[in-house]
Amino acid sequence: MPHLVPGQPSSAEITWQLSKVIADSSQKIRACEDENQAMRQVLEVAPIGYLQVDEETRLLWCNAQASHLLGIQPPMQEPSQQPRLLLELVRSFELDSLIDMTRQRQSLQQRDWVLYRVFPDPFHPRHEPTYPLRGYGVPLARGQVGIFLENRQEANQLIQQRDRWTSDVAHELKTPLTSIRLVAETLRSRVDISLQGWLDRLLNETIRLGNLVEDLLNLSRLGGEDFQGxxxxxxxxxxxxxxxxxxxxxxxxxxxxxxxxxxxxxxxxxxxxxxxxxxxxxxxxxxxxxxxxxxxxxxxxxxxx
The missing domain is CATH 3.30.565.10 (Histidine kinase-like ATPase, C-terminal domain)
Incomplete structure (x- = not known):
């Protein structure tokens, strides 16, 4: 029978304490796994794309939206399956640059670009749509990087519609304002002096409105697709x-x-x-x-x- 030193726990007590620590650790691991699974479920149905790469820029996981935007298949979840390099799946210099920049600077990064699908098989070309994307890089632990992808096509279309509407309205206002100004300038020298103040006020407001219309036209020209510098x-x-x-x-x-x-x-x-x-x-x-x-x-x- 082993000799027990007074004050030292017995082997049974040590075994019980180790079992308790192992049980607590297992419970915490299960809780972390549940939280991770819940987070993945949320990201899976998110309206924006998300993908995660390891320290060697191999694709670990992506949600359905990212799979749709990038035209790739989600990686297999089997332990024996080795993750593939993202470059093998997506030929996008801008996406690779965003990942590298995020990893180097260890801070949130953002980049906008247009994704053009490139498929290596010239005998079976696939015509896929292009997307204006906005990517957000988030640095993670152990050199991993998370990337959120936002499809900007709808937003760009709304901006173009807004600019087109602004330009159309400005052009429609320009002609009547010019006519009003010409009439006011002509009448000013022909009316009684007591009424000239009213014509001056009309003329001043017409000039201000004309200036606003010119500003709208210039902004539309500067921000439009046809702007050549x-x-x-x-x-x-x-x-x-x-x-x-x-x-x-x-x-x-x-x-x-x-x-x-x-x-x-x-x-x-x-x-x-x-x-x-x-x-x-x-x-x-x-x-x-x-x-x-x-x-x-x-x-x-x-x-x-």
């Missing part, structure tokens, strides 16, 4: 400043505000004349709006070496 050409800055002031002079006349120009009589600069005109209109319009009556607006033009 800035239309750069030599423009005489003093001339465009004078033209801008002439279009806003009716607003300044109400507050008895004058423009004081300081600079050369001619200065040619390469720029987009239409866009720069809008910039000047906004600047001078704000100056008129926030200046007190009988003030001067100074415009200084020069070259800075």
């Amino acid at each position: 800035l239309n750069l050409k030599p423009v005489d800055l003093p001339q465009i400043i004078q033209t801008t002031w002439q279009s806003l002079e009716p607003l300044a006349r109400v507050k008895h505000i004058d423009l004081v120009y300081e600079g050369p009589s001619e200065l040619l600069i390469n720029l987009d004349q239409a866009l720069f005109h809008r910039v000047l209109v906004n600047l001078i319009d704000n100056a008129i709006k926030h200046s007190p009556p009988h003030a001067d607006i100074y415009v200084r033009l020069g070259l800075i070496s």
